[in-house]
Amino acid sequence: MWGHPVEFHAQISSTNARAKAWARSGAAEGALVVADHQTEGRGRFGRSWEAEAGSALLFSVVLRPQIEPAKAALIALMAAAAVREAVAERAGVDAAIKWPNDVLVGGKKLCGVLAESWLEGGQLAAVIAGIGVNVNQKAFATDRATSLFCLTGAPCPRFALLGDILTGMHRRYQALVSGDSSALLAECRQCSATLGQEVVLRAGSTTVRGRAVDIDSDGRLVLDTADGLVRALAGEVSTAEEMV
Numbered sequence: 001m002w003g004h005p006v007e008f009h010a011q012i013s014s015t016n017a018r019a020k021a022w023a024r025s026g027a028a029e030g031a032l033v034v035a036d037h038q039t040e041g042r043g044r045f046g047r048s049w050e051a052e053a054g055s056a057l058l059f060s061v062v063l064r065p066q067i068e069p070a071k072a073a074l075i076a077l078m079a080a081a082a083v084r085e086a087v088a089e090r091a092g093v094d095a096a097i098k099w100p101n102d103v104l105v106g107g108k109k110l111c112g113v114l115a116e117s118w119l120e121g122g123q124l125a126a127v128i129a130g131i132g133v134n135v136n137q138k139a140f141a142t143d144r145a146t147s148l149f150c151l152t153g154a155p156c157p158r159f160a161l162l163g164d165i166l167t168g169m170h171r172r173y174q175a176l177v178s179g180d181s182s183a184l185l186a187e188c189r190q191c192s193a194t195l196g197q198e199v200v201l202r203a204g205s206t207t208v209r210g211r212a213v214d215i216d217s218d219g220r221l222v223l224d225t226a227d228g229l230v231r232a233l234a235g236e237v238s239t240a241e242e243m244v
Helices: 015-024 073-091 148-152 158-177 182-190
Strands: 006-009 032-035 056-063 096-098 102-105 108-120 123-134 198-203 206-215 221-225 228-232 236-239
Touching: 006 015, 015 032, 015 056, 015 108, 015 123, 056 158, 073 096, 073 102, 073 108, 073 123, 073 148, 073 158, 073 182, 123 148, 123 158, 158 182, 182 206, 198 221, 198 228, 206 228
Parallel strands: 006 032
Antiparallel strands: 032 056, 056 123, 096 102, 102 108, 108 123, 198 206, 198 236, 206 221, 221 228
């Protein structure tokens, strides 16, 4: 399975940055970068990702999927689905997937996924799937984040959880690269924190308002707007509650 080879860093700027450089120098699919602490952890849109040293699960895996570039968005959903399953089985926590890349519990962020890819010759050269899970942190500066410890009152073994997540990712990935994303899409729809909500989608300078009604076969969010259906490949989604 993935994790061969693996690098562990007590401290690193960013697991995604290291995995990306490793991939560009020829790292095989499944190469894994794990860190106990990140000094420059990033989320989507360049946002910082902060976690106490030794408390979070922080890792990035190099993937080289032979799929259409348009379907690369499914990688982030695949990772989020694997995290959702793992925290349910390992810690008994019922989580939901916020399109396109977060795992939430009670509206609070438990996990973020940052999937970064690039093309060579019109084909996907690699996708770096970076994942940060709040595991044993006991308090947060914001009331919109949570951890497994906050939710259960008990510590969770981070690297056992890592194994659970990688196993779930690998199983979904095998189906995805074989051309069958139906089970993944069904799971993401069923466990979605976004579908059925009135949302605001911001993508660059564009803002779209509507009801999230579906996730299509390419992983795009389908919004029912006043001007008809809109399909978004990426963007920042906010519900009315999150905008308060």
